[in-house]
Every structure is written in structure tokens, then in C-alpha cells.
Amino acid sequence: xxxxxxxxxxxxxxxxxxxxxxxxxxxxxxxxxxxxVADWLQTATNGLFLPILLxxxxxxxxxxxxxxxxxxxxxxxSSIFLVYFILLALLxxxxxxxxxxNWQSMYDALRADFPRYITRVLEYLNNLMTSLYTQFPFLENxxxxxxxxxxxxxxxxxxxxGTPRSAMRIGSxxxxxxxxxxxxxxxxxxxxxxxxxxxxNRYFEMVLDIYDHVSWQLANFIRGRIMExxxxxxxxxxxxxxxxxRYAPLLxxxxxxxxxxxYIGPIVGMVPGLVIALVDLGIGPQFxxxxxxxxxxxxxxxxxxxxxxxxxxxxxxxxxxxxxxxIVMGGKLYGILGMIIGVPIASIIKITLIEIxxxxxxxxxxxxxxxxxxx
Amino acid sequence: xxxxxxxxxxxxxxxxTLAYFLGTVPPFSAxxxxxxxxxxxxxxxxxxxxxxxxxxxxxIGSGMYIIRSGGVRIDxxxxxxxxxxxxxxxxxxxxxxxxxxxxxxxxxxATATEQTVLAGxxxxxxxxxxxxHPAIASKILLGLNRILSERLQHAGLRLHGLSYAHxxxxxxxx
Numbered sequence: 001x002x003x004x005x006x007x008x009x010x011x012x013x014x015x016x017x018x019x020x021x022x023x024x025x026x027x028x029x030x031x032x033x034x035x036x037v038a039d040w041l042q043t044a045t046n047g048l049f050l051p052i053l054l055x056x057x058x059x060x061x062x063x064x065x066x067x068x069x070x071x072x073x074x075x076x077x078s079s080i081f082l083v084y085f086i087l088l089a090l091l092x093x094x095x096x097x098x099x100x101x102n103w104q105s106m107y108d109a110l111r112a113d114f115p116r117y118i119t120r121v122l123e124y125l126n127n128l129m130t131s132l133y134t135q136f137p138f139l140e141n142x143x144x145x146x147x148x149x150x151x152x153x154x155x156x157x158x159x160x161x162g163t164p165r166s167a168m169r170i171g172s173x174x175x176x177x178x179x180x181x182x183x184x185x186x187x188x189x190x191x192x193x194x195x196x197x198x199x200x201n202r203y204f205e206m207v208l209d210i211y212d213h214v215s216w217q218l219a220n221f222i223r224g225r226i227m228e229x230x231x232x233x234x235x236x237x238x239x240x241x242x243x244x245x246r247y248a249p250l251l252x253x254x255x256x257x258x259x260x261x262x263y264i265g266p267i268v269g270m271v272p273g274l275v276i277a278l279v280d281l282g283i284g285p286q287f288x289x290x291x292x293x294x295x296x297x298x299x300x301x302x303x304x305x306x307x308x309x310x311x312x313x314x315x316x317x318x319x320x321x322x323x324x325x326x327i328v329m330g331g332k333l334y335g336i337l338g339m340i341i342g343v344p345i346a347s348i349i350k351i352t353l354i355e356i357x358x359x360x361x362x363x364x365x366x367x368x369x370x371x372x373x374x375x
Numbered sequence: 376x377x378x379x380x381x382x383x384x385x386x387x388x389x390x391x392t393l394a395y396f397l398g399t400v401p402p403f404s405a406x407x408x409x410x411x412x413x414x415x416x417x418x419x420x421x422x423x424x425x426x427x428x429x430x431x432x433x434x435i436g437s438g439m440y441i442i443r444s445g446g447v448r449i450d451x452x453x454x455x456x457x458x459x460x461x462x463x464x465x466x467x468x469x470x471x472x473x474x475x476x477x478x479x480x481x482x483x484x485a486t487a488t489e490q491t492v493l494a495g496x497x498x499x500x501x502x503x504x505x506x507x508h509p510a511i512a513s514k515i516l517l518g519l520n521r522i523l524s525e526r527l528q529h530a531g532l533r534l535h536g537l538s539y540a541h542x543x544x545x546x547x548x549x
Binding site: 067070071193196197201202204205206208209211212 | 499
């Protein structure tokens, strides 16, 4: 090997070495900065999840109303303002008639009552346990009552600590949700059109068609779910306020929200009402009436026979296994909120997949028709 | 109106807008300016390179295209499977309108012959407009229907002429 060649190969080695080092260094930098950026993003968007979710819900609910005014040759922006104005007027009217809710006294009462309910449940559990221990002595190793008491104390602490803090957040929600939903209502179509127009020419028609099908189904599904929760909540509230039970509006809200989770939600939503009824009213006609309101009127008659067939298409039915998976995964990601919205999101994914498959199969069918015609 | 006044009230540059262009296309020639402005919001503008396929024979169609600028060639396969040029279209022409109302497979292949801008009107948007603004949407559909009816009648007459062609050879030319 001549010295020249050796020198040039040394140069090459040097360049290679420098390039490799630079590559690895920049790779590490990008990786670490990427995780920092992800951290920043997470911190920045942390408080935005709930307002955006609520704004989307409000948008889906108000869209038909806005459309109603838009059909009367009113511009979309004016229609949105009109709907907002009407809603505000309605809210004001209700406040005038019923009077503003006394949040402070409700909060204080709940704070005083909650430990009482827990103690009674624990007493009942302890009685049950002692009778169980006599029959199954090996159960003494498991301190079930202790665990329940511990969990309840933790939950209470969470609620008491969290409420003043979340009151701040609720204040910001009153500002953010109307603002966000206004822009969602006004511009969502334009935003989606811009996004769709980015697809390459070859797939553009297909993407547009699939988007149309999916969005139509999804809007129906989401609107149906929200209406279902609202109606169940109202019916439970009304049914409970016929009895002497306290916190009927709160219990109605809990029943409505938990109803978003199929199979398990209605049972979970029933528990607080039944516990309060058991502790305050004891087992009697009122307790059985409350039980009937939850199970018979709320679940069987209203939900199964009236609401689900009307509001919710069969497409969105999930297998119980998927429901449980969605609840667990949602809970891991976003806590209680994630558990509630995990199942609707899983249904949304399912609807999307089914619509795409449906579109593709009709696509294949039409090609077969073409081929058979040519033969 | 007096030309002087119409000049004053005319918006500057309206002739250059997409809405004005749409008004010059036969199916939409009967629409007023407000309707055309609405139609403009339904249109997707797409750019194509020379030689790029817009759609192929057998694709499931979902709408019509109007040529804003450039040129488009329509090919159809004959019995031997050979591509046969059916038409060369230029700015202001439209094609694919059958697919606007029903999801039918395309019966020809459309290819851009030069740098082409197409204004696409698709079923999804028309159906959406029909739900939200039925009055304007039905005007748009009526215009399309007129064009299709004229064509159907024309084709019917041609067919009629063909069936008598072997009796009277000169019938075709009339």
C-alpha cells in the first residue's frame, strides 16, 4: 500500500469516526430532548383534557340546534350565538324559578354524612364477617373490613382535598368550555376539510367517502350516549325525589354518568343510592321503591326497552370482554375519568373499523360486477 | 341595469373566483350568485401532474370533476382489453357526474394530460348539503338532473336511429 493511499484511508476512517460520533451524539440529544418535549407537552396539555372532552360533548349536543337555526337562512356564527343566548336564558329562568343551588350547605352536609354512611357500611360488613368467620375460619387471614375502611378513608380524603382545588378548575371550565365549543361548532367542518385535502389524489375519494360514513355514525353514537346518560340521570333523580332520600340530584348525576359504562356501570351507579337509602331510611317500602327506580324503571324499562333501541345502533355493541379491557386500560391511563370514557372510545374505534371494512367490501363488490360484465 | 351602475356594483375580480367559474359550467349555469358561493364551499380543488391518473376504470366513484385548468383524457377498454381514447377534455368540461348520486364503478379511466387543476364535487358533501341546506342543494341537483336528462334523451334518439339504421342507411346522418 502506498503512503498516499494509506493517508487517504486514514482520512476516511477519521471522517467515518467523526460522522458516527456526531450521529450518536445527535441521536442521544434528539432522544433526550424528545422525551423532554413529550414531558413539556404532557404538562402543557395536562389540564386541557377535561375541557376539550366536555367541549366536544357540548358541540355534539348543540350541533342539531345550530343546524335548526341555520336552515332558517341565519349564518352559522349567528346561529351559534342564538343557541348560546337561548341556553343562557333557559338557565337563568330555571335559576329564577328554583333558586340557585346551595352548594356550600350541600358540600358541608355531604362532608358530615359521608363518614356516617361509611361507618354504617363497615358495621354491616363486620357483622357479615363475624358470621362468615364462624363458618369459614380460614377467612380470618383476610381483613376485608379493614381494607374497605382504609379505601373509604383514602377516598374521603381525596374528595375533601380535591373539592376546593377542583372548584377552581370548574371555574375555568365555565370559561373554557363555551369558548372551545364555539370554535368547534363554527370551524370543525373547515378543519376536517383541510385535513382531508392533505390526502394524496389516489386515495382522496376513498378517504372522503369513509370519513363521511364514519363521522355520520359517530355523531349519532355520541349524541345517543349523551342523551341516554342525561335521560337516565333525570329519571333517577325524579324517581328518587319522590322519597325522603337526600342528595337525589347528586345520585341522579352519578347514575347517569356511570350508565356510560355498559354492564358494570349501572350496578356501580346504584350502590351509593342504595347505601344512603339503607342507612337513612332502613329497609322498607321506600327502599324497595328506590331499588325499583334504579333497576326496573331506570335500567330495564327506560334503558333496555326505550333508549337503547332508539338511540344506539347495534353496530356499537361491544363484547363484554372488550368492555372490561377498555375499562381497565382507560383506568390505567386517566383514572376514574378514563374508566368512564374508555368504553365509548372503544366503541368509537369499533365503529370506525366496521365502516372501513364495509366500504372496502362494497368496493370489492363493485369491481366484481365490472369484471363479470366484461366477460 | 345600466352598465355604468353594474360596473360600480360589481365586486372587483369576481370573474377570477371559483364561484364565477362554476357559474360558467352547464349544470350550474342556472344558479344565482349566492348559490354559487355556497357551491364553492362544497368544492375540493385538486392538483394533478401530467400523466397522473385521476381515477381508473372499475374504481368506485364518489363524485364529479370539473376542469378548472389543464386537460384530461378519458380512456375506455374495448373487448380486446385495449385502451381506446374516448374524449379529450379541456378547461370548463366536466366528467364523472354519474357517480355523484350513486356509488357506481367508473366506466372509464381519466388521466391528466398536462398540469391540471380539478374542482371536485363529491357525494358526501352533496348529501351533507342536502341535509343542512336542502333548498340550495336541490337547485344544484336539479341542474345536474337537467344535463343528465338531456343526455339520456340524446342517447335514446341515437339508439332509436341505430335500430332503424339497417332499413334506412341515411337515418344516422340526419
